[in-house]
Amino acid sequence: MTTLTEFFTALMRYDFLQSALLTAVMVGIMSGIIGSFIILRGMSLMGDAISHAVLPGVAIAYMLGINILIGASLFGVLAALLIGFVATHSKVKADTSIGVVFSAFYALGFILIAMAESTTNLHHILFGNILAVSNRDIITTAIVFAIVIMFVVAFYKELLITSFDPTFARTYGLNTQLIHYALMLVLTFVTVSALQTVGIILVVAMLITPAATAFLWTDHLGKMLVLAAGVGAVSSLVGMYLSFTLNWASGPAIVLVAALLFALSFLFSPKQSVLPMRRVRRSQP
Numbered sequence: 001m002t003t004l005t006e007f008f009t010a011l012m013r014y015d016f017l018q019s020a021l022l023t024a025v026m027v028g029i030m031s032g033i034i035g036s037f038i039i040l041r042g043m044s045l046m047g048d049a050i051s052h053a054v055l056p057g058v059a060i061a062y063m064l065g066i067n068i069l070i071g072a073s074l075f076g077v078l079a080a081l082l083i084g085f086v087a088t089h090s091k092v093k094a095d096t097s098i099g100v101v102f103s104a105f106y107a108l109g110f111i112l113i114a115m116a117e118s119t120t121n122l123h124h125i126l127f128g129n130i131l132a133v134s135n136r137d138i139i140t141t142a143i144v145f146a147i148v149i150m151f152v153v154a155f156y157k158e159l160l161i162t163s164f165d166p167t168f169a170r171t172y173g174l175n176t177q178l179i180h181y182a183l184m185l186v187l188t189f190v191t192v193s194a195l196q197t198v199g200i201i202l203v204v205a206m207l208i209t210p211a212a213t214a215f216l217w218t219d220h221l222g223k224m225l226v227l228a229a230g231v232g233a234v235s236s237l238v239g240m241y242l243s244f245t246l247n248w249a250s251g252p253a254i255v256l257v258a259a260l261l262f263a264l265s266f267l268f269s270p271k272q273s274v275l276p277m278r279r280v281r282r283s284q285p
Contacts, residue, residue, distance in 0.1 A: 020240060020250070027193055028210065028231075029232050030144065031194060034190050040164070050102075051207070053101065054192060057070075069144075077181070086101065128195065128197050140192075140193060145193075158179055198254055209261075211228045213231045214227035214230075216266060217270070
């Protein structure tokens with residue numbers, strides 16, 4: 001097994017490994033931040049929907065030779081609008097409308113990818129290929145990273161109020177719908193930037209798991225954002241090490257580390273207190 005010294009030596013020597021690690025850490029941080037708002041709003045299924053609904057946009061952008069961020073963003077926002085429209089103007093529940101729209105978009109994406117005759121790119125889109133990250137990908141990820149940070153800093157109070165009490169937010173005069181769709185747009189950006197690292201299939205895990213882990217440790221939103229970003233970054237760093245050492249696929253390795261951190265938090269965090277509670281019960285007469 002490769003030692004840490006060997007890993008860091010390779011990291012200093014190979015530019016592609018530096019690029020991969022930098023991209024993975026940025027994705028882990030912003031996934032944790034945006035994911036925190038997603039789980040607080042009870043929108044985990046929406047995150048799953050958006051991550052799958054961008055596939056047609058990615059395929060069309062690939063066929064047209066344009067930046068995939070453009071195509072994916074358009075389809076991500078379109079999916080969010082359609083989900084809201086169907087849920088508002090029909091008798092089906094929100095989760096049903098999410099399932100219908102995202103499965104339709106996902107199927108359309110597969111057909112478009114097949115039309116483009118690019119099975120290799122389909123594999124990369126589904127499962128990620130962080131070691132093939134280009135300078136263009138790094139720049140795109142850095143831009144999205146900056147957008148996420150500026151968005152959260154600029155609209156922290158609005159996101160806080162609408163996440164915990166949307167009724168009060170409307171009474172206060174906030175445009176909750178506009179904030180919702182702005183969050184969906186940023187979520188789409190994060191999803192697209194994560195395609196290269198973990199792929200569409202696993203991107204929802206990076207959006208939910210670090211945030212869920214942080215949620216087990218604190219009830220304060222600010223602390224939760226910092227913890228979620230930290231969990232995402234550590235998961236990416238350790239996952240890249242395991243990928244390099246054990247020759248694992250980078251995306252699954254990163255997600256497994258995030259899942260392990262969640263499991264440890266589930267067992268030992270003061271807020272969850274699974275094991276401490278069991279010890280207390282056993283000590284009671």
